[in-house]
Amino acid sequence: MAMDGKKRLLSVRSGSDVDDEYARRFLSESAGAGGGSLATRRSIAKEKERLPRKPMTWRTRSFFMGSAIGNIVFVVQCQRMRAHSIPLPSAKKVLLLAAIFHYNPDRPFRDSPELYLCYWGKEACAPQHSFGPGVRDVYKIHFVHEGKGSVRVEDGETLTLTAGQAFIAYPERVVFYQADAARPWVYSWIAFCGDQAGEILARTRVTAEQPVFPMDTRLMPKLYELLNEAEEQAATRDLRLRVLLNEFFSVMVELAPASAPGQAAVQAQAKDAYIHRCLDFLHSHYGEEISVGQLAAVVGLDRKYLSAIFNNRAGRSGLKLPAISLGLWHNFGGIDVLENGRAMLRRAFDLGITHFDLANNYGPPPGSAEETFGRVLREDFRPYRDELIISTKAGYYMWPGPYGEWGSKKYLVSSLDQSLKRMGLEFVDIFYHHRPDPDTPLEETMSALDLVVRQGKALYVGLSNYRPEETRAAAKILKELGTPCVIHQPSYSMMNRWIEEGLQDVLQEEGIGSIVFSPLEKGILTDRYLGGIAPDSRAAGPSVFLRAEDLTAERIGQVKRLNDLAAARGQKLSQMALSWVLRGGKVTSALIGASKVSQIEDAVLALRNTSFSAEELGQIDEILGY
Numbered sequence: 001m002a003m004d005g006k007k008r009l010l011s012v013r014s015g016s017d018v019d020d021e022y023a024r025r026f027l028s029e030s031a032g033a034g035g036g037s038l039a040t041r042r043s044i045a046k047e048k049e050r051l052p053r054k055p056m057t058w059r060t061r062s063f064f065m066g067s068a069i070g071n072i073v074f075v076v077q078c079q080r081m082r083a084h085s086i087p088l089p090s091a092k093k094v095l096l097l098a099a100i101f102h103y104n105p106d107r108p109f110r111d112s113p114e115l116y117l118c119y120w121g122k123e124a125c126a127p128q129h130s131f132g133p134g135v136r137d138v139y140k141i142h143f144v145h146e147g148k149g150s151v152r153v154e155d156g157e158t159l160t161l162t163a164g165q166a167f168i169a170y171p172e173r174v175v176f177y178q179a180d181a182a183r184p185w186v187y188s189w190i191a192f193c194g195d196q197a198g199e200i201l202a203r204t205r206v207t208a209e210q211p212v213f214p215m216d217t218r219l220m221p222k223l224y225e226l227l228n229e230a231e232e233q234a235a236t237r238d239l240r241l242r243v244l245l246n247e248f249f250s251v252m253v254e255l256a257p258a259s260a261p262g263q264a265a266v267q268a269q270a271k272d273a274y275i276h277r278c279l280d281f282l283h284s285h286y287g288e289e290i291s292v293g294q295l296a297a298v299v300g301l302d303r304k305y306l307s308a309i310f311n312n313r314a315g316r317s318g319l320k321l322p323a324i325s326l327g328l329w330h331n332f333g334g335i336d337v338l339e340n341g342r343a344m345l346r347r348a349f350d351l352g353i354t355h356f357d358l359a360n361n362y363g364p365p366p367g368s369a370e371e372t373f374g375r376v377l378r379e380d381f382r383p384y385r386d387e388l389i390i391s392t393k394a395g396y397y398m399w400p401g402p403y404g405e406w407g408s409k410k411y412l413v414s415s416l417d418q419s420l421k422r423m424g425l426e427f428v429d430i431f432y433h434h435r436p437d438p439d440t441p442l443e444e445t446m447s448a449l450d451l452v453v454r455q456g457k458a459l460y461v462g463l464s465n466y467r468p469e470e471t472r473a474a475a476k477i478l479k480e481l482g483t484p485c486v487i488h489q490p491s492y493s494m495m496n497r498w499i500e501e502g503l504q505d506v507l508q509e510e511g512i513g514s515i516v517f518s519p520l521e522k523g524i525l526t527d528r529y530l531g532g533i534a535p536d537s538r539a540a541g542p543s544v545f546l547r548a549e550d551l552t553a554e555r556i557g558q559v560k561r562l563n564d565l566a567a568a569r570g571q572k573l574s575q576m577a578l579s580w581v582l583r584g585g586k587v588t589s590a591l592i593g594a595s596k597v598s599q600i601e602d603a604v605l606a607l608r609n610t611s612f613s614a615e616e617l618g619q620i621d622e623i624l625g626y
Contacts, residue, residue: 115194115249117241120230122188125149125179132176139201140169140191142177143215143223147185151177151211159212161185166215168201170208188227192245204252222248312588314513317486319430319460321389321589323582323610324603325355325515331595334368340596342376347597349381351604357489357515357591358423359393359434360415366398367422374423388429392419393464393489395434407437407445416452431458432489435465446474450481462487468502475510485512492516492587493525494562494580494624504586513588516581520592524551525577530560561623565616569609574599578606580620 118138125147146163154174161167163185169175171193179185206213226244311320326348332341345356362369370392381388394415397405405411416431431452433445449461463474463485475485488507490499496518507514520526529551559573566576578590594600612620620626 115192115196115200115242115245117226117230117245118191118193120188120190120227122186122227124186125184127181127184128179129184130176130178133174134176135172135174136169136191137171138191138193139171139197140189142167142169142187142189143220144185144187147183148180149178149185149187150180151175153208153211156209161212164215166213167211168206168208168213169211173208188223190223190226190245200249200253204249206252216251219248219251222251312513312585314460314487314515314588315507316511317460317484317513319389319486319513321355321487321513321515322353323589323607324353324578325357325389325589325591326353326600327357327517327591327593328369328373329359329362329517329593331593332369332372333363334365334371335363336372338372338375341372342380343597344594344600345373345376346380348594348600349384351600353600353604354387355389355391355515355589357391358419359396359432360398360419361396367418370419370422374425378424390423390425390428391430391432391462392416392423392428393432393434394419395432395437395464407433407435407440407448409444409448409451412445412448413452416457420457427457427459429458430460430462430487432462432464432487436467436470442470442473443477446477446481449478450483453483460486462489464489465491468506471503471512472506472510475506475512485510487513487515487588489515489517489591491518492581493519493521494577494620495521495524497626508586514586515589515591516587517591519581519590520574520577522550524555524559525562526574527563527572529556530563558623562620565619565623569616571606571609572602574602575606578603579610580612582606582610583612 143166144161144163148160148162150158150160151167151169152158152175153169159167167177169177201207204213222244226241226248229244230241311322313320326345328341331344348356356373358370358373360367360370373390377385377390394412395405395407398415398418402408403411403414412433416428420426420428431449433449436442437445449458452458453461461478461483463471466474466488471485471488478485488503490503492499492514493516499514499516504514506512523529562576563573566573569576571579578592581587581590590606592600592603594603
């Protein structure tokens with residue numbers, strides 16, 4: 001479902017692939033269309049202005065006039081009766097009163113034996129926008145495409161609906177429905193009549209008392225075909241519309257369950273418990289052949305809300321990070337293929353990874369990773385800057401002279417200025433001191449972090465590679481300066497547990513989050529080395545971080561046993577390693593590196609199972625000698 005105009009990344013799967021302009025225009029508002037580029041958000045109101053408008057015939061005009069007058073008189077009369085302490089009329093009297101004002105004798109199709117499409121439309125509702133209490137003399141189905149709202153039929157219970165659901169208003173039934181205040185719904189509707197309508201609806205198992213039903217993916221293409229055809233027709237009695245309406249209901253009947261759902265099931269579906277079931281579905285399918293945008297469209301959540309499901313708060317701050325973040329340490333430098341880096345960044349974003357971590361010396365050569373990211377940000381991510389958490393660091397060697405590394409105020413401020421220029425940013429979300437400086441006073445280094453926040457060049461500050469007592473001292477200084485440390489970035493994995501020896505306790509006490517790097521132990525905790533050192537692996541190359549001598553026979557034996565345990569859990573070894581560092585909630589985010597898109601897709605699947613039994617944890621400790 002490609003669209004002209006701005007490039008898109010997220011794709012829509014609200015139903016089957018629907019190749020018509022109406023569906024593309026309408027559905028693209030909630031999640032964009034596929035094609036491997038970034039989604040753009042346009043105002044639904046503006047889009048509605050561009051869509052062709054169906055001329056309002058004398059029939060629809062008189063109908064809307066009758067409906068409006070009927071509702072006004074009904075509401076005013078009820079208000080007057082309340083003011084004089086007069087009991088409101090019974091439901092039957094209300095039905096009679098409202099039906100009189102809605103009746104339009106000039107509509108010849110009202111009592112027809114055949115199905116007729118009376119009117120149709122779509123609307124992006126304002127917060128708490130409502131209809132009713134009111135009565136119509138036709139059937140009307142509302143299809144909720146995004147957002148949330150509620151519906152009540154007569155004196156029944158108020159039912160909550162979210163995107164992916166639909167509800168029907170039966171004729172001569174008092175109905176009230178209202179958009180949610182925080183996430184107002186966007187819906188389309190069709191109104192129809194005819195003697196066959198009641199009989200057909202009875203076969204679909206949808207009733208006036210149980211009006212809510214799911215928008216099945218097999219049903220939606222017929223709806224869009226019907227609406228698309230309706231946009232092109234001035235007369236509502238066109239034969240083509242009758243055919244399409246009958247086809248639409250044929251699918252509804254085919255999809256009807258063997259028996260009508262019980263009231264308890266309908267209530268559960270309509271309440272917020274529906275959202276929790278959606279979350280369970282997302283957790284169990286996260287990253288599996290579908291993007292966040294597609295999931296959002298299917299279950300009725302916008303991508304921002306969906307991304308928040310997997311975001312963790314950093315300590316006691318307002319900063320939230322995804323459970324999996326992407327580091328640009330390797331494979332994004334000037335010597336690497338730009339389009340591969342671009343593809344990884346786009347896919348990561350599409351999977352809900354909104355945090356990208358850099359440093360001034362990332363490349364190679366140093367600084368080139370920031371330049372690469374800046375280019376992709378400018379060309380692909382600029383509309384989404386407010387959704388991204390971008391971090392950089394300074395502390396390692398960057399240029400000759402006394403101010404080219406470590407932790408002086410001059411070096412840190414100058415380095416951040418250069419990083420911002422390379423990335424084309426006015427500020428970063430997090431600025432880290434990359435490593436402790438043994439010579440510069442800690443007060444000076446922390447005052448530099450405080451300064452860049454006050455200058456508006458960084459929103460938050462953090463530390464990396466600081467030992468427990470260094471962290472405590474730095475946090476104390478920053479707190480006194482009024483710029484608290486919100487995040488710490490240490491190394492951590494099954495094979496490297498140094499942070500458990502005091503640092504995690506300090507972070508807990510100080511209210512500081514943690515984002516851990518090397519959770520896969522430089523690639524050892526993957527299936528890469530199960531058969532030994534491959535010629536094209538990192539260990540076989542010139543890397544100073546993973547050497548061939550690190551992969552002893554004993555170590556490879558441990559990896560094989562861990563791989564067997566991961567398989568028993570239904571995971572790859574890399575996924576189990578990520579799940580392990582995220583277990584228990586002490587780690588805010590696991591920072592991964594990647595050389596290809598598939599590695600990112602594998603990583604997010606770890607979120608499907610981050611729980612471990614005591615037996616599993618014991619086995620891991622026994623294998624690794626802890």
